[in-house]
Amino acid sequence: xxxxxxDPQALSIQEGENATMNCSYKTSINNLQxxxxxxxxxxxxxxxxRSNEREKHSxxxxxxxxxxxxxxxxxxxxxxxxxxxxxxxxxxxxxxGSRLTFGExxxxxxxx
Amino acid sequence: NAGVTQTPKxxxxxxxxSMTLQCAQDMNHNSMYWYRQDPGMGLRLIYYSxxxxxxxxxxxxxxxxxxxxxxxxxxxRLESAAPSQTSVYFCASSRPRGVTEAFFGQGTRLxxx
Numbered sequence: 343x344x345x346x347x348x349d350p351q352a353l354s355i356q357e358g359e360n361a362t363m364n365c366s367y368k369t370s371i372n373n374l375q376x377x378x379x380x381x382x383x384x385x386x387x388x389x390x391x392r393s394n395e396r397e398k399h400s401x402x403x404x405x406x407x408x409x410x411x412x413x414x415x416x417x418x419x420x421x422x423x424x425x426x427x428x429x430x431x432x433x434x435x436x437x438x439g440s441r442l443t444f445g446e447x448x449x450x451x452x453x454x
Numbered sequence: 455n456a457g458v459t460q461t462p463k464x465x466x467x468x469x470x471x472s473m474t475l476q477c478a479q480d481m482n483h484n485s486m487y488w489y490r491q492d493p494g495m496g497l498r499l500i501y502y503s504x505x506x507x508x509x510x511x512x513x514x515x516x517x518x519x520x521x522x523x524x525x526x527x528x529x530x531r532l533e534s535a536a537p538s539q540t541s542v543y544f545c546a547s548s549r550p551r552g553v554t555e556a557f558f559g560q561g562t563r564l565x566x567x
Contacts, residue, residue, distance in 0.1 A: 375556075382561075384559055384561055441499060441510075441512065442487065442499075444489070444496045444497040
């Protein structure tokens with residue numbers, strides 16, 4: 343089964359609004375990563391947060407990590423139509439070697 | 455700097471045929487991965503290789519074999535293709551133990567009829 347589960351599965355917002363996506367996982371992790379996938383394309387890395395970090399920022403992205411609740415959130419501020427894509431969280435599990443496991447993703451649609 | 459290159463980009467196979475998906479990276483990464491992505495779903499790990507000469511099964515290895523030919527190349531082989539293997543296949547690479555981001559190829563869209 344998938345290590346990470348995103349919530350919601352789909353999100354539709356207006357340009358300029360903020361988008362929040364959540365990810366829950368099951369086992370202890372080394373780090374958690376967020377990726378973006380435009381339709382029909384490969385995944386592109388957005389941001390990585392380590393298990394000893396609680397919050398990280400990169401441009402309009404803000405990621406939080408709560409290891410006690412085994413959950414993370416990705417906030418995209420001031421969204422743009424170009425942010426329309428699928429967003430996936432991925433976890434690196436401590437006991438799995440270099441195995442990177444993905445959730446099922448959130449489909450974000452930003453309407454102009 | 456090409457990153458991760460997958461070939462072919464598209465392929466149609468008949469049930470029972472075999473084929474090899476090729477992947478090469480030019481970033482001197484130790485770790486390489488093969489994932490499949492089915493419509494509306496996330497990526498499921500088929501096989502991964504933590505370093506040259508080692509391979510390990512992922513979540514859905516049945517029906518597939520892999521070869522880590524050298525540090526640059528990691529191929530995925532379907533010995534006898536089945537319709538259930540219709541999917542988009544992604545190769546990725548990263549530095550050891552996934553401590554930094556993974557870089558993905560553009561994918562191979564495979565249809566088995």
